[in-house]
Amino acid sequence: MIGRLGKRLMPAALTTGSLLAFVAFWQVVSLYTNPDFLPSPGRVWDEAVRLFHTPVGGKDILAHVGFSLRRVLTAYLWATVLGLPLGLCMGWNRTCEKIVSPIFELLRPIPPIAWIPIAILWLGVAEGSKVFICFVGSFVILVLNSYTGMRYVDPLLIDAARSFGASRRQQFFNVAVPACLPSIFAGLQNALSMAWMCVLAAELVGAREGVGFIIIQGMDLNRPPMILVGMILIGIVGSLLAASLRWAERALCPWRRELV
Amino acid sequence: MTKQTAKIECRDLSKAFHVPGQDQRLLVLDRVSLSVRENEFLVVLGPGQCGKTVLLNCIAGLIEPSAGQVLLGGTPVTRPGPDRAMVFQRYALMPWKTVEHNVAFGLAVRGVPVKERLATAHHYIDLVGLKGFEKAYPEQLSGGMKQRVGIARAYANAPDILLMDEPFGALDAQTRYAMEQDLRSIWEKDKRTVIFVTNNIEEAIYLGDRILVMSVLPGRVKAEYAIDIPSPRNYTDPAFLTYRKQISNATDLSL
Ligand SMILES: Nc1ncnc2c1ncn2[C@@H]1O[C@H](COP(=O)(O)OP(=O)(O)O)[C@@H](O)[C@H]1O
Numbered sequence: 001m002i003g004r005l006g007k008r009l010m011p012a013a014l015t016t017g018s019l020l021a022f023v024a025f026w027q028v029v030s031l032y033t034n035p036d037f038l039p040s041p042g043r044v045w046d047e048a049v050r051l052f053h054t055p056v057g058g059k060d061i062l063a064h065v066g067f068s069l070r071r072v073l074t075a076y077l078w079a080t081v082l083g084l085p086l087g088l089c090m091g092w093n094r095t096c097e098k099i100v101s102p103i104f105e106l107l108r109p110i111p112p113i114a115w116i117p118i119a120i121l122w123l124g125v126a127e128g129s130k131v132f133i134c135f136v137g138s139f140v141i142l143v144l145n146s147y148t149g150m151r152y153v154d155p156l157l158i159d160a161a162r163s164f165g166a167s168r169r170q171q172f173f174n175v176a177v178p179a180c181l182p183s184i185f186a187g188l189q190n191a192l193s194m195a196w197m198c199v200l201a202a203e204l205v206g207a208r209e210g211v212g213f214i215i216i217q218g219m220d221l222n223r224p225p226m227i228l229v230g231m232i233l234i235g236i237v238g239s240l241l242a243a244s245l246r247w248a249e250r251a252l253c254p255w256r257r258e259l260v
Numbered sequence: 261m262t263k264q265t266a267k268i269e270c271r272d273l274s275k276a277f278h279v280p281g282q283d284q285r286l287l288v289l290d291r292v293s294l295s296v297r298e299n300e301f302l303v304v305l306g307p308g309q310c311g312k313t314v315l316l317n318c319i320a321g322l323i324e325p326s327a328g329q330v331l332l333g334g335t336p337v338t339r340p341g342p343d344r345a346m347v348f349q350r351y352a353l354m355p356w357k358t359v360e361h362n363v364a365f366g367l368a369v370r371g372v373p374v375k376e377r378l379a380t381a382h383h384y385i386d387l388v389g390l391k392g393f394e395k396a397y398p399e400q401l402s403g404g405m406k407q408r409v410g411i412a413r414a415y416a417n418a419p420d421i422l423l424m425d426e427p428f429g430a431l432d433a434q435t436r437y438a439m440e441q442d443l444r445s446i447w448e449k450d451k452r453t454v455i456f457v458t459n460n461i462e463e464a465i466y467l468g469d470r471i472l473v474m475s476v477l478p479g480r481v482k483a484e485y486a487i488d489i490p491s492p493r494n495y496t497d498p499a500f501l502t503y504r505k506q507i508s509n510a511t512d513l514s515l
Pocket residue numbers: 277278279286288306307308309310311312313314315477
């Protein structure tokens with residue numbers, strides 16, 4: 001009797017099952033290790049509940065998540081506003097490409113984390129430097145993704161548009177940009193994950209709030225459960241961010257057939 | 261041929277390309293001359309890679325010839341225009357647009373209001389036999405259906421001239437026959453001047469009022485045949501087979 005309902009519930013069951021199996025595995029491993037080394041899921045849960053009620057560094061845990069999120073979203077917004085048009089122009093216009101792409105080839109291999117010291121020197125340990133690090137990480141990814149996406153637009157589509165008399169402007173906005181929406185979305189996804197990873201790196205260096213600060217506090221207080229709560233929060237928030245973008249992509253690119 | 265001004269005329273059209281890493285330019289079209297009358301169905305028949313697409317692109321105004329000129333009603337072509345519409349071998353449909361918006365593309369480019377252009381699009385979607393697929397995306401259609409969209413898109417822009425670049429080249433034989441019949445009957449209902457490029461003799465004889473045979477690279481016009489078979493044509497008609505034999509014998513394209 002595995003009917004239509006069964007088919008619909010199957011994916012949900014698989015997801016829940018895999019998460020439960022992971023927690024069970026963790027539980028088993030923690031039974032055989034020193035609890036100060038790897039705390040059990042139960043202890044981490046208790047710690048999470050405690051952190052919800054007791055402020056750390058004067059703020060409760062949701063406020064810390066809020067701080068990190070605000071840094072990420074500010075940086076991400078700037079990166080999108082500046083990076084997307086720049087990447088698209090690089091892919092569309094030869095002159096623009098020749099001017100900008102050498103600089104990018106140089107900047108690309110520098111990991112965003114390598115910018116931390118100079119960012120702190122320039123902008124201090126306050127908000128500015130953290131937002132800057134996130135901005136650098138996501139900006140580079142956005143530019144490169146929209147640039148390559150534009151480079152791989154099928155010239156035949158542009159020819160088709162031209163043959164119907166489309167102006168250069170119409171070719172860009174009505175054909176080239178929609179044609180590279182899928183790679184733009186891939187870039188938006190990667191850039192957001194990158195910004196989220198960068199904010200933690202930035203917060204590990206001298207922050208007084210944010211999820212990174214919780215992890216560092218956990219280390220300073222020698223509380224492994226607290227560190228793990230911080231890490232799990234990172235995972236949850238990061239995957240929620242990614243999921244919301246996937247949802248937006250599905251709504252905006254309904255012609256895309258998916259493998260699964 | 262009548263002496264009145266031709267609808268389309270190519271005079272000694274040549275095109276050479278720079279090929280990276282080679283000193284000499286690759287000559288693709290060598291002094292091609294042709295003329296097409298109003299509402300004539302001209303087929304250009306030639307082997308693969310002989311410059312058929314380049315020839316159509318010159319007429320479409322997508323590329324500039326190296327020498328010679330293309331005249332439309334006596335005036336030289338310098339760029340694409342709404343008087344011509346192209347049907348592409350690889351369809352060239354916009355994957356993010358539904359069938360109706362693909363068909364309405366040319367009208368959208370010219371700023372025709374949405375309601376009006378969709379009404380026109382629906383008329384041509386109907387004409388090519390795709391009623392019911394207005395809201396489908398190209399990805400969801402078979403090759404033959406995609407090319408029907410391509411044909412409707414060209415027609416919807418109300419061009420005088422249709423340029424068709426091996427439109428059925430990627431289709432299986434069965435679908436191809438069906439498409440040829442439908443194209444011929446669409447054209448008879450709604451006549452335009454057509455230049456249709458193909459490498460298939462049967463297709464050329466079935467569709468064309470006149471056939472120009474091109475040589476291998478560099479493309480030249482090698483021979484010309486007027487096909488005098490009344491509609492509806494039949495692939496196994498004695499007259500059809502005679503033409504086929506005559507053209508096969510005269511060319512290195514054989515079937
Ligand atoms: N933009 C281009 N640059 C260089 N060579 C080209 C270009 N366009 C076409 N060619 C060459 O011209 C020849 C004829 O091409 P084409 O017109 O596409 O042939 P077909 O008859 O199959 O349509 C080919 O050898 C092709 O490599």
